[in-house]
Amino acid sequence: MTSFLLGYSITLGMLLSLSGYLIWMLRHLYRFERWLQNPVLSDAPESRGLWGRIFDRIYLLQKKEKAARKTLHQVIKRAQDSTNTLTDGVVILDEHGLLEWWNRTAAKLLNLRTQDRGLMLTHLLRDPAFKQYFESETYQIPLVLTAHNKPLEFHVTQFGKNERLLLIRDISHLQQLEKVRTDFVANVSHELRTPLTVLKGYVETFLQIDHTLHPTLKRGLAQMQEQTQRMEALITDLLLLSKLESSPPVRTATSIGLTSLLTRVMAEAKAIYPHKEHSFELSVDARIQLLGHEEELHSAFSNMLINAVKYTQTHGHIQLQALVHEQEVWVEVIDNGPGIDPSYTPRLTERFFRGDPNRTQQISGTGLGLAIVKHILIRHEATLEIISRPGQGSCFRCRFPQQSFELLQTASTKYPTALAPQE
Ligand code: ADP
DSSP: OHHHHHHHHHHHHHHHHHHHHHHHHHHHHHHHHHHHHSOOGGGOOOOSHHHHHHHHHHHHHHHHHHHHHHHHHHHHHHHHHHHHTOSSEEEEEOTTSBEEEEOHHHHHHHTOOGGGTTSBHHHHSOOHHHHHHHHHOOOSSOEEEEETTEEEEEEEEEETTTEEEEEEEEOHHHHHHHHHHHHHHHHHHHHHHHHHHHHHHHHHHHHHTGGGSOHHHHHHHHHHHHHHHHHHHHHHHHHHHHHHHHSOOOOSOEEEEHHHHHHHHHHHHHHHOGGGOOEEEEEEOTTEEEEEOHHHHHHHHHHHHHHHHHHSOTTOEEEEEEEEETTEEEEEEEEOSOOOOTTTGGGTTSTTOOSOHHHHHHSOOOSOHHHHHHHHHHHTTOEEEEEEOTTSOEEEEEEEOGGGEEEOOOGGGSSOEEOOOBO
8 A cells, every 4th residue: 555655656746747847848938939939139038957058049049140130231231322322323133124223323314213123124214225235135335325315325234143233324424525526626627628728729839830840849849739638638537527426317318229329439439540440340239229318328338449449459350239138238349459457457447547557658548438437337327347358358348237228129120230340
């Protein structure tokens, strides 16, 4: 009996202490769970033993995480504050082109408001040129366009998972400087014209009365005449370039029949260096009507053809042709002249760049011809391609896109017309 009572009280005691332990555990678990719902550091539960150690660990982890969050927040705030002081606009777009974040300048330049976050940028900036640039995913060259009455330069860079960073620059002051420069060049060129005409007139008059002139004087005057002619060509080219730069893009385009235009260009070029005895070939697809400014296009084709005549050695062969190639019209000047060193080709359309100094010392020129051609083509949304190899001749190709021409479909002009080679 006694042993039964002893066994019973031991079991009861064990049961009681087990229940007590269980209640203690559940209470701590409950406190822990309550605290996790709102883990304010100052309210962290405390205890002794195992739970005490667990609470201390979690408390430390929370404290560390809070400090890390604070540092991160400070870093982000500093980055945002510094980008907000930038004079350039910065916009971050996600992989779908949706607006994620922008700085103060971008908000001002593009009229962005807080509620625009998450919208497509191309829906807010509804310029077809921008849409095309943005969707092209080739961003090497920045895009310049007028948005909200300001000339803006847009430059996109990709990062992360096709996310994009858009930099926007207000280039009003650059355009203003450029205008001052072109106005200056135009004014100087214009002012030089009158004194030059007087000088040229006198030199020509003196040279005409050659029987009375001393040979040394005559030689000097002949050189003066050559140099005044050079200066005159330079001034004419500079004035043309300034005019092209300052006039608005060719919008009111007229339809120009290429056959008559290129026939005229060829006739004029042939008359320039008759002693070179080149053979010429003209071939035009008579359906082609270019949409643009006739005198500008005349000047561009003429510059290229005169170059071919000028740089090709005597008895050369010079071709002028216009053809339809896939979706484009190509106007090409091809010669079998000396060709161009590939290292010079990319720079040929720069102002005053004349390529090989040995060659250009003997052949006069201003170095402005191809710059004029490039400008005229840009104004017609066309591009210039130069294909050349030293010793194998050159091909200067003007590529006109679909919107710059139309094709006549009448029976008489439906097929390419090749004009017979003209001698
Ligand atoms: P310019 O002829 O007055 O020097 P351009 O701008 O018209 O200036 O041409 C730039 C340079 O390109 C020329 O100086 C010449 O070196 C080169 N070039 C142009 N056309 C040809 C051509 N058909 N063959 C060889 N070189 C050429």
